[in-house]
Amino acid sequence: EVQLVESGGLVVQPGGSLRLSCAASGFTFHNYGMNWVRQASGKGLEWVSFISWDGYSTYFSDSVKGRFNISRDNSKNSLYLQMNSLKTEDTALYFCARDISGQYCIGGACSPWHAVDVWGQGTTVTVSS
Amino acid sequence: SSELTQDPAVSVALGQTVRITCQGDSLRSCYASWYQQKPGQAPILIISAKNSRPSGIPDRFSGSSSGNTASLTITGTQAEDEADYYCNSRDTSGHYVIFGGGTKLTVL
Numbered sequence: 001e002v003q004l005v006e007s008g009g010l011v012v013q014p015g016g017s018l019r020l021s022c023a024a025s026g027f028t029f030h031n032y033g034m035n036w037v038r039q040a041s042g043k044g045l046e047w048v049s050f051i052s053w054d055g056y057s058t059y060f061s062d063s064v065k066g067r068f069n070i071s072r073d074n075s076k077n078s079l080y081l082q083m084n085s086l087k088t089e090d091t092a093l094y095f096c097a098r099d100i101s102g103q104y105c106i107g108g109a110c111s112p113w114h115a116v117d118v119w120g121q122g123t124t125v126t127v128s129s
Numbered sequence: 130s131s132e133l134t135q136d137p138a139v140s141v142a143l144g145q146t147v148r149i150t151c152q153g154d155s156l157r158s159c160y161a162s163w164y165q166q167k168p169g170q171a172p173i174l175i176i177s178a179k180n181s182r183p184s185g186i187p188d189r190f191s192g193s194s195s196g197n198t199a200s201l202t203i204t205g206t207q208a209e210d211e212a213d214y215y216c217n218s219r220d221t222s223g224h225y226v227i228f229g230g231g232t233k234l235t236v237l
Contacts, residue, residue: 035226045164045172045215047226059224095171099226101219104160104178114219114226115162115177122171 002026002118004096009123016086020123022079022096027118030054030074033099035116036081038092038125046092049081050099064090086127093122131155131220133229140235141206149201149232151216159218161199163192166213166231176201203234211236 008020020036036048049070050059058070069082079096098118103110133153141147151161163176174183176192189204199218203210216229 037226037228044213044231045166045217045228047217047228050224050226059226061225100177102178111158111160112219112223113160113162113178114217115174116164116172116217116226117174117177117183119171119173 002098004098004118004120006094006096006120006123009094009125011126011128012086013129014086014088014127016127018083018086018125020081020083020094020096020125022081022120024077024079024096024098027098029072029077033101034070034072034079035097035099036070036079037095037097037116037119038090039095039122040089040092043092048094051079083125086125088127091125091127093124095122096120131225131227133161133216133218133227135214135216135229135232137230138233138235140237141203142237143208144205146202146204147206147234149203149214149234151199151201151229152197153218153227153229154197155218155220155227156194156197156199158221159223160194161192161216161218163190163199163201164215164217165210166215172215206234206236208236210234 005023051070067085071080097116101114160179164172166172180192
């Protein structure tokens with residue numbers, strides 16, 4: 001069974017740090033890029049960060065750039081999110097999610113597509129004094 | 130552009146057809162995917178690659194796109210389809226993932 005299990009969510013004070021982990025199983029982890037996506041209570045999905053299959057390419061949303069770092073250990077089938085200088089607005093449920101993409105072609109014309117096809121159940125981060 | 134715009138709420142009568150739309154400049158260069166999220170659950174992918182359904186997703190769900198607009202159509206809506214629906218794609222740079230704000234579907 002393809003599975004992603006997040007851990008590490010806690011209550012932390014503003015300005016503090018936290019490291020989230022995501023354990024992957026049931027698929028060849030090193031073949032896939034991975035994302036962190038968060039959702040504040042009652043709000044929509046917000047993409048946080050992406051890391052390529054080999055860890056060499058990383059991208060961050062403007063809201064976390066310079067404060068968060070994403071990494072992976074393919075030997076351990078694990079994804080991480082290091083969160084520094086936490087703010088109250090970082091309070092959310094954080095999902096680990098698998099990235100897929102490809103090309104869709106019609107009549108010889110191709111356009112890219114992208115999706116997030118496997119999601120964990122999330123881990124809750126609360127930033128509060 | 131790095132935004133995808135969805136109507137916040139849509140309602141549909143049981144058994145009828147509903148279309149949920151998603152607009153954004155990124156959709157001119159990257160097909161949208163669609164997700165369903167029920168309260169207390171993680172999102173699930175229901176449409177990718179313009180109109181491809183993962184295994185287990187009913188065929189009453191379909192996707193289409195034209196220009197800067199992607200659409201999710203539910204034909205013969207069931208009570209269990211009441212949920213939040215999100216679109217997503219990559220932005221025009223191809224590096225950043227973006228989600229629409231979500232549409233809350235109410236089945237009457």
